[in-house]
Amino acid sequence: MSKITMESIAIELGVSKNTVSRALRGLSGVSDDVRQKVVTLAENSGYQVKVRNDPLYNIVMVHRKILTEDLTFWPVVLSGIMTFAADKGISIRVITIDNENSNGSQLKAIKEQNCDGFLAVSDMDDKILRQLAEINLPTVVVDYHSDVADFDYVITANRNGIFKAISHLAENNHTRIGFIGNKANRYSYRMRYAAYRFYMEEFGFSIDEENIWPDVEYNDYDFFRKKIDELTDGESKDKSKLATAYLCVNDVVAVDFAHVLKERGYAIPGDISIIGFDNIVYPGGKLFTTLDVKKPDLGKRAVEQLLARISNPSKAFETVSITTTLIQRDSVKKL
Numbered sequence: 001m002s003k004i005t006m007e008s009i010a011i012e013l014g015v016s017k018n019t020v021s022r023a024l025r026g027l028s029g030v031s032d033d034v035r036q037k038v039v040t041l042a043e044n045s046g047y048q049v050k051v052r053n054d055p056l057y058n059i060v061m062v063h064r065k066i067l068t069e070d071l072t073f074w075p076v077v078l079s080g081i082m083t084f085a086a087d088k089g090i091s092i093r094v095i096t097i098d099n100e101n102s103n104g105s106q107l108k109a110i111k112e113q114n115c116d117g118f119l120a121v122s123d124m125d126d127k128i129l130r131q132l133a134e135i136n137l138p139t140v141v142v143d144y145h146s147d148v149a150d151f152d153y154v155i156t157a158n159r160n161g162i163f164k165a166i167s168h169l170a171e172n173n174h175t176r177i178g179f180i181g182n183k184a185n186r187y188s189y190r191m192r193y194a195a196y197r198f199y200m201e202e203f204g205f206s207i208d209e210e211n212i213w214p215d216v217e218y219n220d221y222d223f224f225r226k227k228i229d230e231l232t233d234g235e236s237k238d239k240s241k242l243a244t245a246y247l248c249v250n251d252v253v254a255v256d257f258a259h260v261l262k263e264r265g266y267a268i269p270g271d272i273s274i275i276g277f278d279n280i281v282y283p284g285g286k287l288f289t290t291l292d293v294k295k296p297d298l299g300k301r302a303v304e305q306l307l308a309r310i311s312n313p314s315k316a317f318e319t320v321s322i323t324t325t326l327i328q329r330d331s332v333k334k335l
Contacts, residue, residue: 004045013037018115018137057310058091059303062132063121065098072252072280073295074122077142080299081119090303092119097128117306120144120151123187138309142302144187145319152309153319154302158188161291161324162195162247165275168289168326169245170203173335174273178211178243180253182218189249192277196247211243218252224260244273244335251276254288258331269333279327288331291324298322 006024010017015034023030023038030038061081067074085092093115117138120129124141129149132139140152169177179196182189193214200207210231216223231241248254254276258268266272268288279292301320309315 004042004047009038009041009045009047013041022116057088057116057307058093059085059117059119059306060093060095060115061119061121062095062097062124062128064123065096067122068096073250073278073293076295077299078121080296081121081142081303082299083296084300084303088303088307090307097124117310119302119306121302138306138313140302140306140309143298150317152305152317154298154305155319155321156188156293156298157321157323158191159195159198160321161277161293161326162192163199164324164326165247165277165291166196166199166203166205168328168332169247169273169275170205172273172332174245174332175203175205176208176211176243176245177205178208178246179214179249180216180246180257181212181214181249182253183215185215192249208243210241211246216253216256219256221256221260221263224257225264228260228264239271242272245332246272246274248274248276250278251280251282251288251290254290255282258288269331273332275332277324287329289329290327292327293324294322 006020007017010020013020013034015038019030019034020038020042023035024042067078082092115137118132118135118140120132120139120141122142123144124146126146126148129141129146129151133149133151139149140154141149142154143156145153145155166177177200179193181193197207213223213227228242232239246257248257254274258274261268261272268274274288276288276290277293278295279290281287301322305318305320
């Protein structure tokens with residue numbers, strides 16, 4: 001007699017192996033009729049059934065390779081995920097995916113494993129999100145949003161953060177406000193730039209395209225030197241073409257920009273005001289006015305949302321925004 005397995009039970013009943021696993025473990029997402037059939041067949045076949053009343057979940061976290069290179073923002077978010085999961089007794093496996101080279105084989109390989117849901121972290125290629133949707137397991141996407149897949153999304157309230165930043169600059173009489181982005185062009189960065197343009201118009205402030213630099217690379221000091229020199233006629237330091245304040249897409253960009261400003265003899269905030277985003281702490285470095293992203297909460301809330309989705313798979317999908325807080329430091333001058 002062949003050995004009875006979850007796979008053989010799934011084949012006989014015409015259901016997926018994951019459905020059998022969930023039925024035997026007492027998890028939601030399985031109808032009472034199917035659950036009874038699975039348990040009855042398993043018991044009659046001699047399969048040892050251990051239905052749990054306190055289910056332990058197995059979650060797969062999918063993230064891009066580039067996240068492993070980040071030393072500031074994402075480690076704190078991932079720590080929030082792992083800490084909350086550990087407190088809840090949740091097992092998390094990690095799959096790293098290269099957006100450009102992934103053919104979906106890594107995701108397909110886990111389809112038949114005992115996985116209760118996915119956390120897709122940060123910017124995902126739409127192809128990957130479609131592959132996750134085809135697996136048809138509860139999925140929460142963290143700090144990214146796409147219309148190609150109906151999932152729960154937990155994101156930073158980027159738009160509201162930019163509103164708070166521009167409001168703060170307006171209160172300090174700044175109307176000439178520049179924007180510095182980043183070449184990585186992540187989802188959050190795109191949302192922050194779009195919000196900047198929207199709220200500059202809402203406040204009635206003119207947008208000077210010469211002071212919008214959307215594609216800066218990290219540590220590219222020569223880029224900033226060139227931009228500053230072009231707008232100030234180099235050594236003459238004619239500041240009339242520079243904005244009085246710059247809104248930076250994140251704190252890393254703000255630090256890079258400030259480095260070159262100081263190198264060129266500009267005082268912050270005496271000559272130029274700066275606001276960053278994310279509230280990244282640099283040991284020994286000067287901190288700027290910024291928008292604090294609740295990074296641990298972003299991770300924790302994503303796990304909470306996934307548990308809620310696992311428990312109630314048919315409820316309407318949600319997009320949850322984690323609000324930001326303006327942290328005022330000495331980098332904005334009142335004009």
